[in-house]
């Protein structure tokens with residue numbers, strides 16, 4: 001008993017009957033019940049609630065949890081309606097907590113299934129180095145990419161865009177032949193200055209090349225990555241690693 005005569009366990013009855021007390025609280029409350037007629041009476045009055053709740057549709061359970069709104073749901077069991085009208089607010093709160101708890105639990109399961117935490121190894125593999133290609137000579141090529149360390153070397157992902165310029169559209173001569181595709185190479189330059197050609201492709205105005213190249217050179221040993229025109233050997237774009 002607290003000082004103002006109110007029984008601090010009096011509000012535990014609904015939670016006890018609905019089975020939402022944790023084990024230690026349940027033992028504590030049962031010990032209290034043995035010496036408190038008031039709480040025993042309250043528990044006895046609520047004893048039928050769990051089986052009553054089992055007959056509820058989700059809509060009825062939610063209506064029950066929505067509080068002082070008359071509690072009148074079409075089709076609600078007369079016996080249940082009577083209980084609700086008795087104004088047992090803490091019962092409604094307990095039911096609302098159960099409904100919300102169930103929703104939260106199912107939500108948590110969904111999240112766990114759709115978004116598993118990545119294993120540490122996977123997180124490490126994502127540590128990529130961004131390649132910011134800058135033009136060495138004026139041209140229509142633009143590129144961006146990244147280097148990703150691998151157990152066997154380095155993976156190079158990049159995208160090379162050839163933007164048409166007015167200079168790329170020569171005046172029609174005779175029948176007008178399509179523009180000759182220019183050939184390009186992706187070259188890795190390592191810390192000792194050794195060049196390794198890792199990919200070749202052709203580009204015409206408007207094309208976008210998105211190949212993936214690999215090299216045995218470790219990421220730590222890559223000094224820069226270059227895009228060169230094969231015909232002239234000139235470096236068009238370069239990116240420091």
Ligand SMILES: [Zn+2]
Pocket residue numbers: 007009010032036037038039040
């Ligand atoms: Zn009591």
